[in-house]
Amino acid sequence: MQNDNRIGEECGVFAIYDPDGDCARTTYYGLYALQHRGQESCGIAVNNNRDITHYKDMGLVNDVFNDEILTKLDGKMAVGHVRYSTTGESMRENAQPLVLRYVKGNIAIAHNGNLVNKDELAQELSVTGAIFQTTTDTEMIAYTIAKERLNSKSVEEAVEKTINHLVGAFSLIVMSPQKLIAARDPWGFRPLCMGKKGDAIVFASETCALDSVGAEFVRDIEPGEIVVVQDGKISTIRTHVGKKPHTMCIFEYLYFARPDSIIEGQSAHDSRMLAGKYLAQEFPVEADVVIGVPDSGLSAAMGYAKESGIPYDIGFVKNKYIGRTFIQPSQAMRENSVRIKLNVLKSTVEGKRVVMVDDSIVRGTTSKRIVSLLRHFGATEVHVRSSAPPFMFPCYFGTDVPSKDQLVACNYTMDGIKELIGADSIGFLSVNSLKKIIPNANCQFCDGCFSGKYPVDVD
Template identity: 60%
Template sequence: MIVLKTGLHEECGVFGVYSPHTTDVAAMTYVALYALQHRGQESCGIVVNDRGVFSHHKDLGLVPEVFNRSQIEKLGQGNISIGHVRYSTTGKPSRSNAQPIVVRHVKGPMSIAHNGNLVNAHELRRKYELRGAIFHTTNDTEVISYAVTEQRLERSSIEEAVEYAMYDLKGAYSLVVMSPQKLIAARDPNGFRPLCMGRRKDGSIVFASETCALDSVEAEFERELDPGEIVIADSDGVRSVRTHCGQKPSLCVFEYVYFARPDSVINGCTVHDARIRAGKLLWKEHPVEADVVIGVPDSGLDAALGLSQASGIPYEVGFIKNRYVGRTFIQPNQKMRTDSVRIKLNVVKSVVAGKRVILVDDSIVRGTTCQRIVSLLREAGATEVHMRISCPPFTNPCHFGVDIDSKENLIACQMTIPEICEHIGADTLGYLSIEGVQSLATPDMTPQTGFCTACFTGNYPIEVPKEMPKDKFEKKIGE
């Protein structure tokens, strides 16, 4: 089956907890993964550490599909646990590629969960294979595990092994690493992906991709890990290794636009507030006469509200989303994808009939879904449809974990903005500017540095390969 993808896809979410006492860390991790489900709906897994004995379960599916009460109970109690929700950027959907991964080596067991994408994964994999390594998955995480275990043979501690392995890892990675006695969190030197730390009243230390996961387990947010920082939690407390800190941060700006949950806080800015600002900036850059503002669920809703607040044009709920329908990109042909859009979104006709509509969404990738949504509004009686997008046009592939893998799949690389407008059937089309998207995290809406905007500009913070095929490991295996 050929899988054609029409939109952006979430990345992954990681969670880890270290408790000073044996407790129900599996249940805690389950709840946290539920909160991070938006970051990956392909597979999930949990590993529990009970005094050095690792128990784990993972599979394809959503968190409540993979885990039930009996499976959580089988994992047992412990004092350390890590968990992961996945959407693949490297490696095909399969149970073997689900995370966390567990490895057993001469210094004892280790488990790793990873959010991001290495730009030198193929190079590292080849190096380890030539040394006799046998890979059981096709994801970057197993490459990272070999980098760490190789260093572990020469270093005095697991945190030192992670520290030295990071010299070989290039690209985006937010990690949680579990050894028999320690929980370690690490963030790449550019800080492409978010990673934060919190503390529960019982003394447990937790790490998560987003603050919404901390809230779900009643942990108080303490701080975000700095780019390049390694934080260790064990019986001696919490300490930090900052050898790799000091580079210019390059947080993926699309965390604010799309990936993160609206109630999460990143770099001191609530994602909801950032999206409200996106809508206000959209109105400032692309005003138009209209009767109603609506958003495409879910990530277009906050920006639509912001545009309404700035313009004074009423905001309404224009679409009802059926949350029991699979995502549109998994359908194997155009007709099935079109039918899925109609089933997934239904127009509230009384809101749009006979009205000039401003429609707000987070992005346009191929244009297929957007075209269908505009058509649904026309069928419901909208007299005009003015499309507004809360980010700039995608013109370059992402090498750091967002599934934008080829210029040939990006409509903005094939058409001008007026041509895209005509293609999707809108009356006008306006994208947020580069300066606008860099202003989302500041209350006064002034441009801010420290973001990666390479998918819009082509200016990558680090050197990237000229070509990175989506299924690079699978292609190699098939040769």
């Protein structure tokens, strides 16, 4: 079950063409680096002499795969996926990559994002006889590609035509018997980059995955671009490039991306440091120590401390064997979930006025428990700061923002939130400051979950 004060992560994709390497094992390491983007399920599909085989299951990467399984997944191309369910139920059938067998052969598909026209697309496909085996929009993309392939000269042409049918966020990997294809939606909501290692060509959701396998970053895939790899040669299709404004999800910088990743030219760690800086300017306070809530709140806490001049220290020890989501079998366990994941360093907070910086406040229940823990360990004051603005609106592009009736900012005033979580003061980064935290990014951004302004019309 998802931690009740956290936004559900995205998914992560990784793919490689390597004529000489162990593609499945390399993909395993790439997915391991992307584990923060989804912990519900994972999978790897490989292409061995045009025969696509795959293995996937519920669980973390190192739990699902072992040496025996990876050895059997032999091939010169591979695609992998880690999943958090923003569309479709949490079950093995929805794990990716999806492998589809149709009249033109086999394809494997891995997808990060969410389609806003998935209901219309499902209706159109059902009328033509499609029978869905999963509850994901990824299967709708796969069926659309298969349908378009019947009247196309190549699979990449089918992908190009498929994009005309898709509205929303999708960073996509398609593996056919002969080709590895990476495609990104025309708005560029979700990240996707390309790297090289010798003769190997790699695609990944984040640069940290390239680093983990020793690949050199080449460039980001452009919004609307389709990149095709066949026998080591790279070609691109740019029909959809520049058709829409480039609007990367701002929450990639605030929360989703690993701190060591570079997204569209901007360091995620530096963005969070800047968020902390502007948060300190907007909500200063007299205090003795600044601490961050692991993991995404740490960089912002450092930025707050540096700007305010208040010393930064480690306030929490995190159980590193528990991911961002974990099983909570009972209500009693849910109540203890903070203690299971985090413990307070008493020497840091005892007898001190504490500034606690977190990456976001969603429902407020976990913030309340953390504040209570800090007071239990001797903090005399607790000033809560969020490096993200208040969540006021749903997200339609793959971020699991709860409905308005569960969002604390939609149901309480700032004073009400302060009283609810038991803080001495509270402050959220302003929406106006968001544009200042990505000074090096070569894109605009979507802040719809904070502002209600979406780059795509949604029903």
